[in-house]
Amino acid sequence: MAVNSVRKIELLAPAKNLSCGIAAINHGSDAVYIGGPGFSARSAAANSVEDVGKLVAYAHLFGAKVYTALNTVFDDAELERAVALCHSLYQVGVDALIIQDTGLLESDLPPIALHSSTQMNNRTPERVRFWEDVGFEQVVLARELSFAQIREISKESSVALEFFVHGALCVSYSGQCYISEVVAGRSANRGECSQFCRHKFDLKDSAGRVVKKNSYLLSLKDLDLSSHLESLIDAGISSLKIEGRLKDENYVKNVTAYYRKALDAIIDRRPDLVQASSGRCDYAFEPDLDKSFNRGRTDYFVEKKRNIVGDTKSPKSKGKYIGCVVRIDKGSFVVETDEKIANGDGLCFFNTVDALVGIRVNRVDGVNLFPKDDVRRLGLRIGMEMYRNSDISFRKQLGRSERCRTVAVHLALAEADAGLVLMVKDADGLESSTVLVTEGEEAKNPDAVLGVALKQLKKCGGTEFSVDSVDVDLPSKMFYPAAIFNEIRRKSFVHHAELRIDSFRAKPSEPRVDTGRWPSDSVGYLDNICNKKALDFYKKHGVVTGTSSLVKAADVPDATLMTTKYCIKAQLGCCLKMKGGREDMEGALFLSDNTGEYALDFDCSKCEMQLRLKKK
Secondary structure (H helix, E strand, C coil): CCCCCCCEEEEEEEEEEEHHHHHHCCCCCEEEEEEECCCCCCCCCCHHHHHHHHHHHHHHCCCCCEEEEEECCCCCHHHHHHHHHHHHHHHHHCCCEEEECCHHHHCCCCEEEEEEEHHHHHCHHHHHHHHHHHCCEEECCCCCHHHHHHHHHHCCCCCEEEEEEEEECCCCCCCCCCCHHHCCCCHHHHHHCCCCHHEEEEEECCCCCCCEEEEECCCECCCEEEHHHHHHHHHHHCCCEEEECCCCHHHHHHHHHHHHHHHHHHHHCCCCCEECCCEEEEECCCCCCCCCCCCCCEEECCCCCCCCCCCCCCCCCCEEEEEEEEECCCCCCCECCCCCCCCEEEEEECCCCCCCEEEEEEECCCEEEEEECHHHCCCCCCEEEEEEEEEEHHHHHHCCCCCCEEEEEEEEEECCCEEEEEEEEEECCCEEEEECCCCCCCCCCHHHHHHHHHHHCCCCCCCCCCEEEEEEEECCCEEECCCHHHHHHHHHHHHHHHHHHHHHHCCCCCCCCCCCCCCCCCCCCCHHHHHHHHHHHHHHCCCCCCCCCCCCCCHHHCEEEECCCCCCCHCCCCCCCCCCCCCCCCCEEEEEEEEEEEEEECCCCCCCCEEECCCC
């Protein structure tokens, strides 16, 4: 990591579509990542180039950036279309492309910044340094890394490092999951993951005995590193990323606002850090991570080499714990809680067989909650823990939260030859002047004119600006009606917004200087090479083995379908290296569901687990 006196810290938020992207910017993100019309690892979150361009303009108003995800792999026929899309996105001002396929690096790309997707399996200093030497300007690290590993990567490279801090977790190392491709014909590396990790499985031993039945044995909790942000920054991370390109607008608002407040608290007390974009947020709600979609929370492996990170009971959102059931009546029940429950709230609980059961509150009468469904059929018991996964009041607050971010400006009004001139200077030092041709008349009360001018110029509701101070210099003592001051203020704000958008337009990147050499002399199916130009890239960078043909996981006998830091033995309390680990899970283990049986291999020296199709 390069040593600078002041570091820019970026909060990077997801956008399913244009409205989510605007919500992310409004609620404090320094950058937004969004899919284009194709070739995104979230195929269900596609957007037109036109909409991406609209988001770029809005983001640049605040000095924020837009990154477009083209992070799938392409076959030879698709590569040409992907390159054309890169040029279209460059034309609308996108700040960077997040890519996985190295075939793009052998193509005629526009002068745009490139970010290495986490799908490129960025886990080691050697790998990250290679991407830096190839010309990437930012690298998205694997979620599984610890603070120590991040520090080591940062020490060995100077490229900007990006790290996920919140949201859903893939059980496999990113880019290294092939089960969906091999079993269902839907490649996760092409944005078509079929979510095998959210299936129910039986765990069996070598004799076929069921060790754990009908459980979500590969389903992880959601990542939450909100309490570790400063440690990540100190380890070398400069871009803190929220997962969620399939999440709705309310999720984006709440989670982005929560992390914005947390980061501001750090940046405001540290002179060595600055926000990567402009503007401050003033929220009309209190951000609360428990009130947005979450499957339970984990800090994954940033601190511990071994950790309990899964939830075998459910892959669904539980929401916020609110209390225990203390009374059950014929048509209602009571939860002992300090939370206010409202009509329309969604509650849930785990029944006696650990199935998650949802409840819609139809009516609240004092402490009595009347569900939409028959209480007797819900399976409630005294003492059961209750969660709220839909807070109707909070959702309404989020729905009303729109423009809560503004850029501070100073205004100076003076007389011009043909009327009035208003100068705007913002917190970034940008200045603009707007002239309004108008005629005044002699003022009967000059002091009153000054008061009217100050009052009208300070109005800025519904705009992207907040007025910090106003200077008014009207020496001729002419009278101007309030409407004139309103008009020049409105025109000045439009003019200044256009200036800001133009000033923060992405600059063409310098030509890439490629000095990289691949850390190995071979490649294989784990490197996700799907077109001839990608093969050429690896040949050019020192690879001599594995570049004669394109190989997919489905073509490899006994291929590893997943490699995970998550360990089923640890999850079930049977890791002997963890305190209290039991010894009742020795020998071969297998997972089975309606798609087949899968063998598990354990590399305890690396704390890794691998999954393969069981040999017949």
